[in-house]
Amino acid sequence: MPYDYAPFPYRRPPGLDAPEPRHPVVIVGAGPVGLAMALELANHGVPSVVVDDNDVVSVGSRAICWSKRSLEIFDRLGIAEQAVEKGVTWKVGRTFHGDREVFNFDLLPEDAHQFPAFVNLQQYYVEQYLAERALAEPLVDLRFKNRVTGVDKTSGRLEIETPDGPYALEAEYVLACDGARSPLRDMLGLSFEGQTFEERFLIADIEMAKDSAPGGDTPERHFWFEPTFHPGQSALLHKQPDNIYRIDLQLGWDADPEHEKRPEVVIPRIEKVVGHSDFRLDWVSVYTFRCARLDRFVHDRVIFVGDSAHVVSPFGARGGNGGLQDVDNLGWKLAAVLNGGDPGLIESYDRERVFAADENIANSARATGFMTPASPVAAMFRDEVLALAGKTAFARPMVNSGRLSRPCIYPGNRADDPSLPDASRPGAVAPDAPEGNGWLLPQLARAPHLLALGCAAPDIGVAVISPEITPEIRARYLGEADQAIYLVRPDQVVAGRWTSADETAIAEAVAALWAGQA
Amino acid sequence: MSLVTKPNLDDGDGFYADLLAAHDGLSEGASHRLNAQLVLILANHIGERAVLAEALALARTDLSET
Numbered sequence: 206m207p208y209d210y211a212p213f214p215y216r217r218p219p220g221l222d223a224p225e226p227r228h229p230v231v232i233v234g235a236g237p238v239g240l241a242m243a244l245e246l247a248n249h250g251v252p253s254v255v256v257d258d259n260d261v262v263s264v265g266s267r268a269i270c271w272s273k274r275s276l277e278i279f280d281r282l283g284i285a286e287q288a289v290e291k292g293v294t295w296k297v298g299r300t301f302h303g304d305r306e307v308f309n310f311d312l313l314p315e316d317a318h319q320f321p322a323f324v325n326l327q328q329y330y331v332e333q334y335l336a337e338r339a340l341a342e343p344l345v346d347l348r349f350k351n352r353v354t355g356v357d358k359t360s361g362r363l364e365i366e367t368p369d370g371p372y373a374l375e376a377e378y379v380l381a382c383d384g385a386r387s388p389l390r391d392m393l394g395l396s397f398e399g400q401t402f403e404e405r406f407l408i409a410d411i412e413m414a415k416d417s418a419p420g421g422d423t424p425e426r427h428f429w430f431e432p433t434f435h436p437g438q439s440a441l442l443h444k445q446p447d448n449i450y451r452i453d454l455q456l457g458w459d460a461d462p463e464h465e466k467r468p469e470v471v472i473p474r475i476e477k478v479v480g481h482s483d484f485r486l487d488w489v490s491v492y493t494f495r496c497a498r499l500d501r502f503v504h505d506r507v508i509f510v511g512d513s514a515h516v517v518s519p520f521g522a523r524g525g526n527g528g529l530q531d532v533d534n535l536g537w538k539l540a541a542v543l544n545g546g547d548p549g550l551i552e553s554y555d556r557e558r559v560f561a562a563d564e565n566i567a568n569s570a571r572a573t574g575f576m577t578p579a580s581p582v583a584a585m586f587r588d589e590v591l592a593l594a595g596k597t598a599f600a601r602p603m604v605n606s607g608r609l610s611r612p613c614i615y616p617g618n619r620a621d622d623p624s625l626p627d628a629s630r631p632g633a634v635a636p637d638a639p640e641g642n643g644w645l646l647p648q649l650a651r652a653p654h655l656l657a658l659g660c661a662a663p664d665i666g667v668a669v670i671s672p673e674i675t676p677e678i679r680a681r682y683l684g685e686a687d688q689a690i691y692l693v694r695p696d697q698v699v700a701g702r703w704t705s706a707d708e709t710a711i712a713e714a715v716a717a718l719w720a721g722q723a
Numbered sequence: 724m725s726l727v728t729k730p731n732l733d734d735g736d737g738f739y740a741d742l743l744a745a746h747d748g749l750s751e752g753a754s755h756r757l758n759a760q761l762v763l764i765l766a767n768h769i770g771e772r773a774v775l776a777e778a779l780a781l782a783r784t785d786l787s788e789t
Binding site: 585589593600603 | 759763
C-alpha cells in the first residue's frame with residue numbers, strides 16, 4: 206500500500222504577534238538530522254525551535270539503509286524499537302558480474318549486540334517516527350511552513366516567512382540541518398567544493414509480492430556489475446518494508462533525466478531487472494551526485510549539521526548515517542556550552558566531524574570510482590578484480606559496491622593502554638555488550654561515565670558503571686588484562702582507558718573531555 | 724621490509740620463459756587482462772603497502788604522462 210503523506214499541522218507562531226524571547230537553539234530543517242538534533246538536545250535538557258519550509262515527510266524512499274550506530278542513536282531518541290520492528294533486517298548480499306554470481310556474503314548481526322548491522326527503512330518512516338516524538342516532546346517547538354529567508358551569523362537572528370506573514374527569531378545557536386542544497390549555506394555565501402561525478406542514476410521504488418522478488422522471504426541485497434539486462438552499467442536492488450523494493454540503475458552521463466523518468470521508459474527497464482511485469486511503480490527519480498564539504502562546519506552562531514555540511518555519493522549509506530553521527534557528536538557539546546561550558550567543545554565538533562566527513566567522502570568516492578571506472582585501464586582492473594573474486598577469496602574484499610557506514614575512530618591524544626582490545630580503543634564508539642537483563646550502551650548515554658572493570662573507580666564526580674565481566678565484556682574491553690577503567694563520553698566515544706585506577710590521570714582526562722580535547 | 728631490487732629469483736630465465744608462456748595464444752586484450760590479474764595476485768601475496776608503493780614508484784619511473 207502506498208505511504209500516506211499526511212501533512213503535519215501548521216500553527217501560527219507566537220513571533221507574529223509579539224517578539225519572541227531569544228531561544229537557546231533554532232534548528233533549520235525537520236528532516237531526519239534536524240529532528241534527531243532536537244530530540245538529542247531535549248535529552249540533554251535543552252529546548253529548541255525547529256522550523257521547516259514544508260509540512261510533510263520527504264517523498265520517496267531516499268535514505269533507506271540505517272546502520273547499527275544509527276539504531277543505537279535512535280534508541281536514545283526513542284524510535285529504535287519502531288525502526289527495527291518496521292524495518293527489513295539485511296540477511297544476504299549477492300554480487301553479480303554480468304549474469305554470474307561472483308560471491309555472496311552474510312549480513313548477519315555481530316554476535317551479542319543489541320542492534321543488527323543494518324536495517325532498511327524508507328526515510329519517510331524515520332521522519333514520521335522522529336516527528337511524532339518531537340511533537341510529543343515539550344522541549345521541542347516544531348514549526349511547519351516556516352521558511353527561513355535571512356540569517357545573521359553574528360547575532361543569530363533569522364528572518365522567517367509563514368503563511369500568515371514574516372517574523373524574526375533569535376538564537377544563541379542556529380543549527381543548519383537544511384540538507385544538501387542548504388539555503389543557509391547559500392545565504393552565508395559559503396563555498397561548497399568537491400568532486401562531481403559525471404554519472405546519472407535512476408532510482409525507483411516498486412511494490413511487488415515477495416514471491417516474485419529475488420530471495421523471496423529472505424531479504425537480499427543484489428548488486429550487479431554490467432548485468433546483461435542493463436549492458437555496461439551497474440544496478441542495485443534492495444528490499445524495504447511494505448513489499449517495496451528499491452532499484453538503482455546507472456544510466457551514464459549522457460542520459461536525459463526527464464526522458465528517463467517517464468513510466469514508459471522506466472517500466473521496461475525494471476521488467477528486465479526483476480524478470481516480470483507484476484509490480485507497481487511507486488516513486489522514481491534521477492540523480493547525480495558529488496562529494497563535497499564545507500571548509501568549516503561552524504560559522505559564528507551558525508553550525509552546519511548533516512548534508513548541509515557535507516555530501517557523499519550514496520554508495521555506503523554514509524549520508525543519513527553520517528548526519529546522525531554529527532547529531533551524536535554535537536548534542537552533548539552544545540548542551541554543555543549553553544550551560545556555560547568550554548567553547549572548545551564546539552571547535553571539537555568541527556574538528557572531529559570534518560575528519561569523519563573526509564573519511565566518508567574518501568570511502569564513497571572510491572566506491573563510485575570502482576563502479577563507474579574513469580578510464581579504460583580502470584575498467585580493466587575493475588573487471589579483473591571481479592574475475593578473480595569468482596575464483597579466489599583475496600579479491601572479494603577488493604570488490605567495492607559501497608563500503609558501509611561505520612563510525613570513524615576520532616584521532617587525538619587520549620590516554621591509552623594499548624594492551625587492551627582494539628575494538629574499544631580511544632576515539633572509537635564503546636562496543637555494546639549484553640549487561641544484566643539489557644545492554645551496556647544505553648547505560649553509557651547522556652553523561653560521561655567511568656566503566657570500571659575488575660577494580661573500583663576513583664570518586665571524582667563522574668558516574669560509574671561496574672558491569673559483571675561476561676565473556677563479551679572481557680573480549681571487548683579487557684583482553685588479557687585483569688582490570689581496566691574506561692572514560693566514556695556522553696556520545697559513547699571512548700575518551701581514555703587505563704589498566705590501573707590512577708586518580709590524577711583519570712581526572713585530567715575528564716577535564717580534557719569537558720574542554721573538547723578528549 | 725623494503726622492496727628487493729637485487730636479483731632474487733633462483734632461475735630468472737626460467738621465470739621469464741614461464742611468464743611469456745602464460746601469454747601464449749592470448750590476444751593482446753587477453754594478455755592485458757592476465758597482467759592485471761597477475762599484479763593483483765602478487766600484490767596480495769606481498770601484502771605490504773610500503774613495499775607495493777616502492778614497486779609502483781619504480782615501475783612508473785621513466786614513464787611520462789602523454
